[in-house]
Amino acid sequence: MKRKIILLAAIMSINVAASTDVAWSYLKKSSGSVKYYPNVIQNLVKEKLYYASIPYIKELLARGNRLNSKQLDSLIDEVVSNVGVKQFEVLPVSFLSKSNAPTLKYILAKKYFRTSKFEKALTELNGTIPSNHPSKPFALFLEGSIFSITKKYSSAIKAYEECISKSESTNNYGNINRKRQLNINRDYCIVGKARANFSRGKYELANLDYLDLSKSSHIWPEILFEEAWNSFYMRDYNRTLGKLVTYNSPFLSFVFNPEIDVLRSLTYMELCLWQDTLKVVDDFYKENEKSHRDVESFLKKHGKDYKYFYLLSKSIMKGKKSGNTLLNKMLKSITRDPTFREMFDSFHTGRDEFEVINKLPKSRMKNILKLNLKEALLLQRNLVGAYVRKRLHLGWHQVRKTFLDMSYIKLEVLARRKESLYSPDVSMNRGRGDIKNLKRTDKQYFWNFNGEFWADELGDYVFSLKSECSGNAL
């Protein structure tokens, strides 16, 4: 068996050597131009040297004229599908627009989307990606999102529904990563529908849509928060609290979303449970104030050291922990993030290409490929690190914003309390509960999970708190 494997490997390397030789000959032929780069790329892709081919694709996009080769488009699609979109997202619009490759069109549309150029994004997507193209489900999700943002909810829902079906029907070619991406894309499209309904105020529909998202979905934990918001808007505060309390479960300890506490305190406030509200606010400050300051100095200290952030995320994935709970939580959340996972996995797959190249006989082509691969992987690693850094910054800002929100909530509660002290009659008219009812023990406010929750019950718990408000709550 061992021999067979060795033989097989030897045969493979011979094939690779043949393709790289051809690639080399085309490269030599190019003699400084990019004329034969498609051929080079073709031969490299042929040998699944996707990362090694990235520099040639980028150079071709940068230096070449408009690319009108369907073959080249499919080659680029293949490379993008394997290395991820991030490598090409960093390219300028002018480069990307040279190609008709559906994946690049998708990337271009995404870039426009990010800069709020929704019309352009839609133009790039419209008819450029064939319905059976592997990037179609993703493009549809993007399309749905654009419609949703531009308040074209029906179109959005339509796009999302198509996205769901495409995500399920698209061939993943047995690639686990691809399959996961497609599943996640499908789940986001399910959520997208719910979000669109939520946006247009159809909370009931949104609620139903959220129910379509399986609890086993990778994104379910984060979407649970949205469901809670939806319930809040449906004035189903006990349900909101129930959904939010799910985050206290050890199963979901990785979720980092400070807004969960904001929503919780707001919900208590709506129930006129002032002490509960204040407790949430105070606990949040207590828990995060110092860590937040530490994270700030941590981020300042490491600046744009992407390698560090990459290594940090890697160590977290291996189960290591930093001393800062907030940082830990954020990193845990990041490392579970599908985008991160995709980039990270892609980086590691790219590293496999080294093995292929190393097996090549010594040649200039081998050296060049090694160099190219190294360059592409370094960029990938930095992209991973940058993503981690960006998410950490985002998380830090999120916490900061949450602090402000919490303070405002506290101020609101205090203002109402004060108002009641100034004029009990007026506050009664405004739906104020009796002050004495606010005095209850901690147990009544917060659920204790010890032995009472089961994983399958997560997200379904509904609180049974009585509103302390005598009239209509705000």
Added chain:
Amino acid sequence: MLFKKLFKTILICVLFTSSFTSFSNDNNRRNELVKVIDLELKEVTRLNKQTRTSNPDLLLRMAELLLEKARLVKELENSRFVKLDPSKRQKIDRRKFFNKSNSYFVQAQKTCQLILKKFPKFSGRSDVYYIMAYNAKEFQQDKKAQTYFSRSVKSSKKTSFTSTRSKIALAEIYFNQGQYKKAIPLYENAFRNKKFRDKWYTKDSVNLAWSYYRTGKEKRAISLMRSAYKLSKNSKYIDMSFSIERDLAYFYTDSGRVNQAVQFYKSIGKNIASNLLKVSTYLMSRGKYSPAEKTLKQALNYKVSDEEDIEINIKLLTLYERFGKYHKHLMVSELLFKYYEQKKLNAEQIKTLEYQMKRISGIVQKQVSGKQYKKQKKTLRSKAKLAVGYFTLLAKYDPLNAHKYSFLGAETYYAAGMNNSAVEGYSESLKRAQDINNAKYIKLSNEGMMAALGGKNISKKSKDKYIEIAYINSLRADSKSKQADKIYQRLFNLYFDRGDIPSCEKTLISYKGSFPRKFSTQEVMLAKIMDHYKKKSDLNGIKSWVQKINTGEFRVSPKFAKKVKLTMLTMQFENVEKASSKGDKKKALALYVHIYKDPTSDAGAKQNASYNIATLFHELGDTYRSYGWTKRALSHMSSKHVKKFQGSFLVIANGLFDHQKNSESVEIYSLVLEKLCRERSSNKAVFLKNAIVVALANEQGDKARDILDGAYRCNISTAKLDELELDILEYEIEKKNWTSALKQIQKLSRSKGVYAKLIHPLGRIRNAYLAAGRVSNARNIERDILKYYSKVRNKRSFELEALDEVAMIKIDNVERRVQQFKNIELAFPDKKFNKLLQKKFLALDGLTAEAVKTMDIGSGKGIIKAYKILIDAYSHLIKEISNFTPPGKSKEYVDTFKKSMNNLVRPLMAKTSDFKKEAITQIKKSKILSSDNSAILFGEGFVPEYVLRNNGVMMDRGGQR
């Protein structure tokens, strides 16, 4: 937006805080609120830090919270302050006490200033100004508050909440300042925004209505007031109906629409009079007394019962009190007092009436006693009557203290100078006080009565009626005080003025009993009595007092005693002097003798009488009686008196001497000298000299000696005494009492000044000794003479006799040398002759020199004697030389010798001749009369001869044969 909402809440809360005072558990609530605000502040501060002070909204919120906290803390501080003990409250440092709240106000202000500085275009700056305005209001900085409210109005949106509130606040400031025209548009503008109407709308409407009213828009004012009245019934708004009812009444009343007011009150079922009462109360609280009075008078027209009448009048009473209309006040008081007597006043009203009566009586009384109306006599009297009116009421109101009020009334009259009324008042209070046996007021009333009686403008009638009783009463109550002292004097004067001397005397004796040491006053009184007696020539009256003084029963100062006695003397001698002045000396003498012998006559009288008798006898030339009465007078007289009459005594004594009554004159001289001895008098020396000279002349040496010895203590100049000692010396010499004379010289030798005068007596003693052969004694005296001579510098001061004595002593020496000179006899051989001759010449030179020296003494006798001696000595030498013939020598030798001797003799002869000539010149020039003149003039052959003409008799110096 959140903050906008909160801001509104806070404004509402700030407004609500003012109504907190009605809560029983205010402080707990405030403390709770402060806790909540602290939490809010903490949170806003945290937020502000997180946003790095970039959000003006947060700063605004912070300022709001600080302002809110400041107000709450201030309310807590106020509540603590009010609970403090008033005395402690007065002492407390308010700044320190309110330090905490102030610090929050300041913080709020600073925060606002920071916002305006850092965010000048901040959209919420109207809210910032609003806070600053409230802050300024808190610190009573109305101008600042006004400015900030104006800015708040300007910077806010016209229809915003802040704009509305700021307009109302600003309007309120203008309203309070009385700037109604400015307040009106602001109120009107603010009211247009109906959505911001709060519960204070009714109150603001009332303000606006008042503003309308003040600017003459009465109809609008009444209409708005009625609308506010309706809204007040709604629980959404503050109930202002109480003030509106009152204000409307005022509006109606003031604009003369009383009927409408009545209608209005009828429509709301209220009583017009009681509401007009409310109006008046309000007006009074605003210090508008005139309209208040008007309203109350209107109310009186609509009164329906005694109760209302009382109530209105009670108000009027208070009003008149504040207004200072005290006459009206008294009228109302009298009216109410009638109600009081009818028992129609309730306890509160009685209390008010009492308070008012007491207060105004006090005020008016104070005005009367103060300086303010001192010059406005008419007003002063009117006010006094007013005060007494109150006191009369009060006396009726409080009969137990009626005496007190009568007294106060009297005091008021007294202060106003209305002494006649005051006396009556005091008399009344005295009577009342005596009725209840109140010692204090009896005393006070008496004192007052007396003060009034002693005051200006007191009528005779009043005086006659009250004064004696007042004095006696007063002295009965108190006879030893300062006041009593005065009263005694007044009573005395009263009696004296009436001519009631016995009562005067009784008063004086009583006064002496109470004030035994007040001699001066006693003397004044006594003097008056004496004067009276004197005027009435009542010697017995005076005598009785003199007797009291003499027996010590009545003690007076020596001066006064003297005066009294003098008065008596004057009276006694009055007749004598009359007789004397008419030249009726005999009658005068008889009267004087009568006085002298009168046993009631005192020493002074006796002294005077005896002196006058002595003088009269002297004048009559009766030396014997004059001498006797002089001695008697001197025995009665003190040295001072003697000094006074020393001239007369000198004349009398001289008269005695003139009449050769030497011993008597010596006695008078010496007696007077003895009396004057210790007095200062230039006549002392005269009396002494006269006494000594007359005594010596009368050969009373011992008497003279005694008198002189006694005079040494009389402070007579030493020169005078020495002069008299010399007189005695001379007397002793004359009497040849040499030992006494020497003793006298010995005594006098202590005075250098008399040395010159001692030489002649000494010379006479020396001569007596020499005559008696007591040469050694004489030599001793010679030494003394020369000693005294040498010690006197001014040689001219010597008497000629003294110089003669000195010269004679010196001449004695010259004569002794002449004798020695003469004893040298010329002899031969020639060598010896020459030696002897030389010796002779030397001796001649020596004696010539001494003789010339003797001449310098200046004694005429000495000079002539010296010349005589010189001439004799020179003549002797001429003669001896001329007569000497050398023995056993040849003639030629002798002739030669004689010739040469002649040559030697010739100058001697010339000298002798010169001496003679000089002596004669001296005799003539210096008119020297000497026994030796004859020898000079005539040589030795002259014999003196006395030729007596006109049967002259030879006598000695004393005139004896």
